[in-house]
Amino acid sequence: MRLVLEHLTARRGPRPVLHDISLTLAEGEFVGLLGPNGAGKTTLLRAALGLLPAEGHSSIAALPPAARARAAAFLPQGREIAWPMPVETLVALGRPGRRPEDTAAVARAIDRLGLAPLRPRRATELSGGEQARVLLARALAQEAPLLLADEPTAGLDPEQQLAVMTLFAGLAAEGGTVLASLHDLGLAARHCTRLIVLDTGRIVADGAPRAVLTEALLAGTFGIRAHLSEGPEGLIFQPLGRIAR
Numbered sequence: 001m002r003l004v005l006e007h008l009t010a011r012r013g014p015r016p017v018l019h020d021i022s023l024t025l026a027e028g029e030f031v032g033l034l035g036p037n038g039a040g041k042t043t044l045l046r047a048a049l050g051l052l053p054a055e056g057h058s059s060i061a062a063l064p065p066a067a068r069a070r071a072a073a074f075l076p077q078g079r080e081i082a083w084p085m086p087v088e089t090l091v092a093l094g095r096p097g098r099r100p101e102d103t104a105a106v107a108r109a110i111d112r113l114g115l116a117p118l119r120p121r122r123a124t125e126l127s128g129g130e131q132a133r134v135l136l137a138r139a140l141a142q143e144a145p146l147l148l149a150d151e152p153t154a155g156l157d158p159e160q161q162l163a164v165m166t167l168f169a170g171l172a173a174e175g176g177t178v179l180a181s182l183h184d185l186g187l188a189a190r191h192c193t194r195l196i197v198l199d200t201g202r203i204v205a206d207g208a209p210r211a212v213l214t215e216a217l218l219a220g221t222f223g224i225r226a227h228l229s230e231g232p233e234g235l236i237f238q239p240l241g242r243i244a245r
């Protein structure tokens, strides 16, 4: 399912922090939403979902609530689980219902995140990274055509980070649309089909990873120098140092 944003502008408190964002994400795209701390990534995701008031148009926010829940799954930034329930019960919150297809979707999500060994454990008694994977499984259990994820790799070990990026690329390859905010430019460069970079609430770059991650953008927006090369596994991004600004 496509996601269309037109002239989206949002405020946090009295200040506009997202300015006139227009973009279209198509089926099959895995889009990395990049930008320094405070650039507006979370605000964009939440405004697109209708979770924050915004001016302009979002094709998801415009849907009635039930259709919105079917269209888009969301992994928010906060990862701490407060409910002392078994992992399986928590994942099933993403897919309420007792039809066989609901049970199968929950089982698929648990399997995709490698959570089978943790299934009977109490979610509050898991490590931070394990809790993050449980919450991602809850979002995946929805099996919505659009997935918006706020820093889905934060707090995960290297293997799990790669697992999540590979999983998202697979969802896009199956025709889904994935938009994920990411701070790891290396993971984004290697796995995303497209990168959108925000800086102080505005889109400053949008395109294929190789075209977006230029020396000038890395210096101007992120304040870093980096080495980019094409390896057999795809684009390799290696940060080299900070640039005094």
Ligand SMILES: Nc1ncnc2c1ncn2[C@@H]1O[C@H](COP(=O)(O)OP(=O)(O)OP(=O)(O)O)[C@@H](O)[C@H]1O
Residues within 6 Å of the ligand: 012, 013, 017, 035, 036, 037, 038, 039, 040, 041, 042, 043, 044
């Ligand atoms: N509840 C709030 N009240 C007032 N300002 C806020 C609030 N939440 C965020 N902001 C401000 O809005 C701007 C955008 O914040 P946002 O959380 O969207 O950035 P982000 O790109 O997701 O950052 P990060 O990478 O640090 O998670 C920042 O300047 C931030 O200080």
